[in-house]
Amino acid sequence: MIIRNKPDIAPSEITPKSVFDNRREFIQKAGFGLMAGAAVSLLSNPIKAAIVSSGAPEGTSRLMGHTSVPAITKPLPFGAHQKIASYTKTTYGASEKLTTYENITTYNNYYEFGTDKNEPAINSKLFKPYPWTVSIEGEVKKNKTISIEDIYKLAPLEERIYRMRCVEGWSMVIPWIGLPLAQLIKWAEPNSNAKYLEFISLADKQQMPGQNLQVLDWPYVEGLRMDEAMNPLTMMAVGLYGEQLPNQNGAPMRLVTPWKYGFKGAKAIVKIRFVEKMPVSSWMKAGPNEYGFYANVNPNVEHPRWTQSSEKRIGGGLFAGRIKTQMFNGYTEQVGQMYAGMDLRKNF
Amino acid sequence: MLAFLKNNPTKKQITHIKIFLFMLCLTPLARLLWLSITDNLSANPIEFIERSTGFWGLFILLATLTLTPVRLLTGRAWPIQMRRMLGLFMFFYACLHIITYIWLDFAFDWLDITKDIAKHPRILVGFAAFILSVPLALTSTNNMIKRLREHWKQLHQLVYLIAILATVHFWWLVKKDIREPLLYACILITLLGVRVYYKYIKNAKVNKVQINSL
Numbered sequence: 003m004i005i006r007n008k009p010d011i012a013p014s015e016i017t018p019k020s021v022f023d024n025r026r027e028f029i030q031k032a033g034f035g036l037m038a039g040a041a042v043s044l045l046s047n048p049i050k051a052a053i054v055s056s057g058a059p060e061g062t063s064r065l066m067g068h069t070s071v072p073a074i075t076k077p078l079p080f081g082a083h084q085k086i087a088s089y090t091k092t093t094y095g096a097s098e099k100l101t102t103y104e105n106i107t108t109y110n111n112y113y114e115f116g117t118d119k120n121e122p123a124i125n126s127k128l129f130k131p132y133p134w135t136v137s138i139e140g141e142v143k144k145n146k147t148i149s150i151e152d153i154y155k156l157a158p159l160e161e162r163i164y165r166m167r168c169v170e171g172w173s174m175v176i177p178w179i180g181l182p183l184a185q186l187i188k189w190a191e192p193n194s195n196a197k198y199l200e201f202i203s204l205a206d207k208q209q210m211p212g213q214n215l216q217v218l219d220w221p222y223v224e225g226l227r228m229d230e231a232m233n234p235l236t237m238m239a240v241g242l243y244g245e246q247l248p249n250q251n252g253a254p255m256r257l258v259t260p261w262k263y264g265f266k267g268a269k270a271i272v273k274i275r276f277v278e279k280m281p282v283s284s285w286m287k288a289g290p291n292e293y294g295f296y297a298n299v300n301p302n303v304e305h306p307r308w309t310q311s312s313e314k315r316i317g318g319g320l321f322a323g324r325i326k327t328q329m330f331n332g333y334t335e336q337v338g339q340m341y342a343g344m345d346l347r348k349n350f
Numbered sequence: 351m352l353a354f355l356k357n358n359p360t361k362k363q364i365t366h367i368k369i370f371l372f373m374l375c376l377t378p379l380a381r382l383l384w385l386s387i388t389d390n391l392s393a394n395p396i397e398f399i400e401r402s403t404g405f406w407g408l409f410i411l412l413a414t415l416t417l418t419p420v421r422l423l424t425g426r427a428w429p430i431q432m433r434r435m436l437g438l439f440m441f442f443y444a445c446l447h448i449i450t451y452i453w454l455d456f457a458f459d460w461l462d463i464t465k466d467i468a469k470h471p472r473i474l475v476g477f478a479a480f481i482l483s484v485p486l487a488l489t490s491t492n493n494m495i496k497r498l499r500e501h502w503k504q505l506h507q508l509v510y511l512i513a514i515l516a517t518v519h520f521w522w523l524v525k526k527d528i529r530e531p532l533l534y535a536c537i538l539i540t541l542l543g544v545r546v547y548y549k550y551i552k553n554a555k556v557n558k559v560q561i562n563s564l
Contacts, residue, residue, distance in 0.1 A: 109393030117527035120392065172394055217526040288526055307522065309466050314455070316393050320386075323457035 082248065086159060086241045089179050095163025101174040101317050103243045109316060110250045111168065112269060113217055114203070114210035121212070126249035129209050131270065134254045140275040141196035148189070150254045154240060157185035161244075162237060164260035166267075167299045167331045171308040174316045178258055179241035184232045186274075192228075196276035199231045200224075201257055201268040218284045224257065224268040225281030225295060227340075235260060235336050261333040263297045294350040298341070299331035303350050358428050371432055375439040378406040379446070396454045403450060404476075407443035408516050410436055412537055415513060419544040434490055437509070441487040448480050476519035479512045486512075513538055 108123045115122035115129075134150040148156075159179055167173045187199075205221035207213045213220045230236060237258040240247055247253040252269025259266050265285055275281075285293035292306055301311040312324040330337050341349075359367065382402055385391050391398045414436040417429045456463050467473050486506055488494070495502050517538050521531040 105393035113526070117524075119394075172397070215527065304469050307470060307472055307525075309462065309470070311465070312462060314394065314396060320395055320399075320454050321457075324455070324459070324462070 084246045085244055086179055086246060089159035089161050089241075089244075091161050095165065095175065095177075098163050098165065098175040100163065100177055101315075105316050106174060106176055106242065107248050107250060111170075111264065112212075112250055112252070114212045114220075114222065114270070115250065116212045117215075117217060122250035123248075125211050129249040129253070129270075131247075131249060131253035134272075136255065136271060137273045138190045138276075139273060140200075140277050141193050142276050143191040143193060146190075148186075150240070153181070153186065153238070153255065156189055157181040159240070164235075164237075164258060165331055166258075166260060166264050167313060167327065169263040169265060169293070169297070169305060169308065169310075171310070171312075172314045172316055173325075173327075173331075177243055178237060178239040179244070180237045180239035180255075180258065182234060183236040183238050183257070184234065186238055187231060190274065190276065192276040195278045197228055198277050198280055199226050199228065200275040200277055200281040201226075201271050202273040202275065203268050204270045204272045217288075219287050220284075221272075222268060222284045223281060224266055224283045226257075226259065226266075227280075229340050230259070230337075233337060233340065235333060261299055261330040261337045263299060265293070266297050296341075296346070296349050298337075298346065298350075299327060300329060300346055300350070301327040302329075303347055358426070364428065364431055368432065368435060371435060375410065375436070375442075378402065378443070396450065399450045400447060400455065403443050403447040404520070407440050407447055408520060408534060410440040410443060411509075411513055411516060412534065412541065414440060415509070415538070415541045419541055422544060422548045438487060438490060441483055444480050444483055448477075472519060472522035475515045475522070479515035479519060482508050482512050482515070510542065513542075 109119045110122040111119060112122040112126070115125040132150065135147045136150070136153065137145070137147045139145050159181055161177055161179050163175060163177045165173060165175055201224045203222035203224075204210065205213065226236070239252070239256050239258045240254060242248075242251060247256065252267070255271050256269040257267045257271065266283075280295055283293070283295065285297075286295060299310075304310055311327055313327045314324055315322065328334075382391075382399060385398075386395070414433055417433050417436075420429055421427050452458060452463060456466070467477050486508060489498060489502060489505060498505065517531065517535050520534060521528065524531060
């Protein structure tokens with residue numbers, strides 16, 4: 003006969019460790035938010051991204067009234083909705099009508115956090131993009147790593163408004179903040195064997211629940227040819243709409259190549275490898291007939307699933323119709339010469 | 351109240367069930383209208399409507415195809431009386447689906463629509479499924495059933511092809527995460543499998559009954 007003792011606490015009632023830890027962190031952050039309000043000027047953080055007086059995490063004021071908050075010793079310079087203190091505006095896309103922050107941050111293809119477009123915003127809430135380091139490897143003078151804080155300092159941050167065209171036939175206009183990738187490459191000191199760059203995103207099933215499903219070969223891998231990477235348009239984005247990148251948009255750092263389909267924009271990059279041979283990206287592995295290495299926006303090369311000659315601009319409402327897709331997403335002047343003489347139908 | 355689960359429902363109860371089912375089949379549309387009034391159709395409302403109407407069309411189609419297996423497995427024939435209504439609701443959502451595609455998505459740009467159908471197998475099979483369902487909807491009246499006699503049954507067996515095409519249409523939509531279309535494909539295979547079993551295996555043993563009702 004089996005005697006079962008009913009446990010005091012049902013398994014379903016036990017708080018998962020991740021939630022527990024997250025709550026501690028929240029309380030810490032809240033505590034820091036209080037301190038920060040009083041001590042902005044004392045902070046020596048060079049990015050100053052962290053705390054403007056309104057930068058205390060949401061809910062702090064409510065928390066104040068009810069709880070005594072433990073003080074903490076270590077400042078946490080990053081977090082959701084943190085403003086980026088200093089960046090310069092540029093003329094890129096100045097005439098474009100911006101897609102709303104709401105749409106940019108709730109309609110995402112980011113399979114690490116789920117395959118539905120509303121899932122990344124929900125499933126990335128516990129993701130921790132800071133602290134973060136990026137390692138530089140391969141055909142470089144010397145392998146090295148760089149922290150996200152130092153990447154912020156590599157070059158003056160710029161705001162650039164770029165169109166983003168997804169291979170699925172929709173598009174947005176996004177005010178990115180970041181630096182030219184060329185600046186990071188200069189710092190990385192590649193040698194003469196470096197012909198391509200390989201961007202490797204984070205692989206972490208704990209933080210990225212979508213990776214429990216083998217829909218893609220994790221970690222996410224993307225690549226660029228050296229001249230594409232050095233092109234002045236190519237950007238390492240660390241923010242949008244004046245704030246640090248939201249988790250669902252690729253925090254803390256993502257690639258932006260506006261003349262290519264959106265999937266080229268690797269998110270949450272942890273490693274950049276300089277290589278001699280053309281890298282094979284995750285999507286190339288997943289569907290070699292559908293996704294090529296170049297993935298340049300091209301209305302003349304059809305995709306087996308989606309119309310590429312026209313696109314829907316997000317935010318247009320129900321009756322806006324479609325707009326014609328432009329060659330290289332309208333950036334021919336800046337990037338066209340890199341592909342002179344290439345058969346773009348073959349090198350799709 | 352739930353006596354019809356044991357016994358066959360009376361005529362009056364059938365009417366009540368039909369009214370209930372009718373309202374039930376309208377809820378996806380009501381939901382879409384509500385979400386559009388409250389501006390909650392996501393960042394890409396047209397895609398949302400396309401996905402929603404397409405999903406419910408397929409769902410109701412599968413529901414339609416469940417009635418015969420229910421009869422074969424339980425011997426209860428009365429649910430068959432719901433089949434026409436369900437079939438027409440499938441057609442209703444398919445119409446909303448294709449109207450959304452032609453009007454909201456492509457703004458009646460017939461050249462682009464033609465190209466889209468011709469170049470993308472996914473659109474082609476979906477379009478074929480819709481075209482094939484038109485004659486079924488048109489011949490769903492009592493009058494047509496009488497006039498077409500045994501041809502009616504043959505014609506309406508197109509529903510199996512339509513269901514396969516619709517499932518493939520959904521399968522080819524997804525890039526990599528095939529869990530959802532896989533589920534519907536499994537349901538469809540099961541529903542068709544029951545029919546095949548009864549027609550070719552069970553009846554081969556018993557050597558009669560029910561062949562016609564497939």
